Every structure is written in C-alpha cells, then in structure tokens.
Amino acid sequence: MTAPVVSAADLPRALLVGVDFGGKAFFDPSLDELALLAESAGDLPVAKLTAKRRSVDAALFVGSGKADEIKALVQLHAAQCVIFDQPLGPAQQRNLEKHLGVEVLDRTMLILEIFAARARSHEGKLQVELAKLQYLSTRLVRRWSHLERQRGGVGLRGGPGETQIELDRRMIAERIKAVKERLVKVKRQRGTQRKARERSGVLRVSLVGYTNAGKSTLFNALVKAHVYAADQLFATLDTTTRQLYLEEARARVSLSDTVGFIRDLPHALVNAFQATLQEAMEADVLLHVVDAASPTWFEQVREVQRVLADIGAAEVPQILVFNKQDLMDESLQPRTDEDFFELEPGRSVPRLFVSAMTGYGLPRLRQAIADCREAEGDGLINGDAFTTQPYSESDDQPVIP
Incomplete structure (x- = not known):
C-alpha cells in the first residue's frame, strides 16, 4: 500500500522568529537552518521575522511590542505555530502562547520532535525518550499547570496532600531511572562489541x-x-x-x-x-x-x-x-x-x-x-x-x- 501524499496545504503553517542579542550568541539572520528544521519536523514555514534586543524580556522574551508584531504576522499568514531560534523559558513560552493564541516552540523542542520521529532502533528510541523526559522534567509548570490541585487521601503512589505536579514529577523521575538502566545494558553490549574489535x-x-x-x-x-x-x-x-x-x-x-x-x-x-x-x-x-x-x-x-x-x-x-x-x-x-x-x-x-x-x-x-x-x-x-x-x-x- 502506498503512503498518502501530503501536500503543502496540509502541513502546519509556521512563523519563524530569530532574535539578535548583539553578539552574545551566534545569530543566523537568514533563519535558513531553522526553516530546514521546521520542514524536517513536518511544518511549512510561511514567514520569517528577525529582531534585535539588548537583553531578554523576562515575560515575553521579545517584549510586548515585538510580541504584538508577531501576533499580527500570525493572523496575516494564518500561522498555526511560532518557532523561535533561541531557547525559551517555561514561563516565556506559556506567556507567548497566551499572547499569540497559537502553539509556541523553540529550537530545542523542534530538534527533540525530529529525533523522536526519526528514531528507528530500540536504542535510538530509548535515547530520545530519555532526552524528552529530562527536558520535560524542567517544564512541568507549563505542561501540567492545569492539573495543579491538591489530591486528598492516600492514592496508590502519592501521599496525603501531594499535588498532581509533584506526582507527575516523581513518575517522570522513575521513568528516567528505568530508561537509564536499560541504556546501561545497551552501553554494556556496545562495549563488548568494541572490545572484540579491539582484540581483532x-x-x-x-x-x-x-x-x-x-x-x-x-x-x-x-x-x-x-x-x-x-x-x-x-x-x-x-x-x-x-x-x-x-x-x-x-x-x-x-x-x-x-x-x-x-x-x-x-x-x-x-x-x-x-x-x-x-x-x-x-x-x-x-x-x-x-x-x-x-x-x-x-x-x-x-x-x-x-x-x-x-x-x-x-x-x-x-x-x-x-x-x-x-x-x-x-x-x-x-x-x-x-x-x-x-x-x-x-x-x-x-x-x-x-x-x-x-x-x-x-x-x-x-x-x-x-x-x-x-x-x-x-x-x-x-x-x-x-x-x-x-x-x-x-x-x-x-x-x-
């Protein structure tokens, strides 16, 4: 059976944003590599926006004025997501999504998505899962803020009064430990194979x-x-x-x-x-x-x-x-x-x-x-x-x- 052909019209429309902080980090004014990353993740870049700032805005990363400009471009191009070439903090990402009304990603999230989609071997999938779990563990405020509430009584895992976010954090920590243990076995197998090549x-x-x-x-x-x-x-x-x-x-x-x-x-x-x-x-x-x-x-x-x-x-x-x-x-x-x-x-x-x-x-x-x-x-x-x-x-x- 042949795979269905996906046309450009079916792909999520993405607005790309890059911010130049004056030589403090590498800046690609063309955003060409970010566009390639977006395409590799299955998105369709429809517009690019670059900006210059002296420092990061704690709330909206780019400041309210530039955020309004981004919002206008989102509406103009019917973009379904905005992708930043620089890393965003959890609060900045949450604030931008609320301000823009669409999904907001940064370069790190995009790369993690690509790795998750491309991993084929058992080892590769384990490695990507570990990376995503470690990244997610720092962003539970964003992902589970709507679940933040007191849990009364004693559950199977959480103690009395344990919040949902605390439970989620502990579950992720347990999963990270399990994946690491499986990767140790994989690493041991690779080590055995390498030693065999060394002896040869x-x-x-x-x-x-x-x-x-x-x-x-x-x-x-x-x-x-x-x-x-x-x-x-x-x-x-x-x-x-x-x-x-x-x-x-x-x-x-x-x-x-x-x-x-x-x-x-x-x-x-x-x-x-x-x-x-x-x-x-x-x-x-x-x-x-x-x-x-x-x-x-x-x-x-x-x-x-x-x-x-x-x-x-x-x-x-x-x-x-x-x-x-x-x-x-x-x-x-x-x-x-x-x-x-x-x-x-x-x-x-x-x-x-x-x-x-x-x-x-x-x-x-x-x-x-x-x-x-x-x-x-x-x-x-x-x-x-x-x-x-x-x-x-x-x-x-x-x-x-």
Whole structure:
C-alpha cells in the first residue's frame, strides 16, 4: 500500500522568529537552518521575522511590542505555530502562547520532535525518550499547570496532600531511572562489541560531522551499503558499523556512521546519546565530514569541534573530508585536492575534497585511511602521510580557507 501524499496545504503553517542579542550568541539572520528544521519536523514555514534586543524580556522574551508584531504576522499568514531560534523559558513560552493564541516552540523542542520521529532502533528510541523526559522534567509548570490541585487521601503512589505536579514529577523521575538502566545494558553490549574489535586489531574509523553534511551517503559509497540517506536534517540517528576492505592496505577497517551534530544541540540529547557517541569517543580516527558547498561550513566545523570536546573526542586524530565538491561554485573550487587545515592554533589536520555522490576523491580518501592504518593514526596528525603543505590564511589559495 502506498503512503498518502501530503501536500503543502496540509502541513502546519509556521512563523519563524530569530532574535539578535548583539553578539552574545551566534545569530543566523537568514533563519535558513531553522526553516530546514521546521520542514524536517513536518511544518511549512510561511514567514520569517528577525529582531534585535539588548537583553531578554523576562515575560515575553521579545517584549510586548515585538510580541504584538508577531501576533499580527500570525493572523496575516494564518500561522498555526511560532518557532523561535533561541531557547525559551517555561514561563516565556506559556506567556507567548497566551499572547499569540497559537502553539509556541523553540529550537530545542523542534530538534527533540525530529529525533523522536526519526528514531528507528530500540536504542535510538530509548535515547530520545530519555532526552524528552529530562527536558520535560524542567517544564512541568507549563505542561501540567492545569492539573495543579491538591489530591486528598492516600492514592496508590502519592501521599496525603501531594499535588498532581509533584506526582507527575516523581513518575517522570522513575521513568528516567528505568530508561537509564536499560541504556546501561545497551552501553554494556556496545562495549563488548568494541572490545572484540579491539582484540581483532582492526582500525576503528567513525564518520562525524554537522547534520546533512553527507555522512551516510559517503558511508554507503565507501562500504557499498544501503544505509538510509536523504537531503534532510537528522536523516540518520542510529549508529551503523560495517567492515571496509582497503585494497591499498590489503586489510579491513571498521567504519561507523554516527548521528549528525547541529548548532545548539540540546544537552539532554548529547547526554542521552552517550552510548551512540561512544563510537566517536573510542575511534582510532575520525572522518570529519564537512558540507563544502554550505556558506556556513566554517561555523559548522567549529560546532562539531565543540561537541567533540564535550564528549571527550576532541583529541582523536581526524581527517577533514570536504564533501559535496560537485555542488561547489566554480569560483570556490580548490586549487588542490588535498592539503592541511588548522583546526585550532598549533593543530593542523589533513583535508581532502570529495564528492560522495559522484565518487570524486574517494580513491584518495581510501588511501588516506590506509595510510592511517599503517601509521596507527600518528602519521596523519604529524603530516607524514601527505606531501602537500599546510594551509595558512596568508597563502594565495582559493576562497575555501
């Protein structure tokens, strides 16, 4: 049976809002990434609004004047929800919904919704449930304010006089504990599998990168697999591991595809996905996949490095894989197919330009992995596996720095 076709007219209409607080945090004036997130969650962006403020308004986040402007746009475009690119407090969200008369979400809620819809494996669903429960536990005032009332007598769980919100909080805490216990078992199973790979002496390589950089497409191209890949955010949530045979080294390596990162990735998700992210933490080499055709690729690289630092994987040897070379503007094409990139002061890593879709540069990437296997990772960091010179901003190089 074929799935019903959903037309744009059937999708919830969303108004997108971004607020610039003057350099205190990254601000995307285009709201393009928020629009992609909204589309990935099944919403239809119908209008965008940006504003500048010196500080956050405690009640309405944007102040009453801008809130009135948002309300007018909601009515003009018949929007059914408003999505903010910045995190909202529970009271701010509640006040905005009352003021605007429609559902109000922020970036964190949107990402959690996408993860919940995309999780396929048992492990993935457990991790998303844990993240949502942890997030929800801080927002019971909003979700259950209408249930706040005294419960007389002694119930099955609550004691005399226990409020509904206290009961809900305790039930969520119990569920969080149960999910964590199940995830400990999953983590233990993954640990057993990793130890088996360690004993085999197989080099462990993990794909990491910003969401929609093309990791799964590259994974499929390298191992001839059919892992789900799509031009959308967070198409892959579950880690997949395959054996990659390298003719160049006449040996096999273990290659893992992992969940993508994104700016302002909710801490609850990072914590919940520890079992999955363990693949990156314990890898011998990371293939850091970058969307070379994205105008914000540099910010994306920095964000991935920040998340890697958070999970304790920042020092794992890396190869920067600039993917989607076929989509780069002609004026941005690099003069060389491989060079070095300074991730941070004093640390340069190899960089290769490839296209997972066309196969361009994949032989060089395979050779780089083979060289890494031969050098057990050290050769790549020190530059012994490459003959090209490190890039510096003073060099006469193409626009890709």
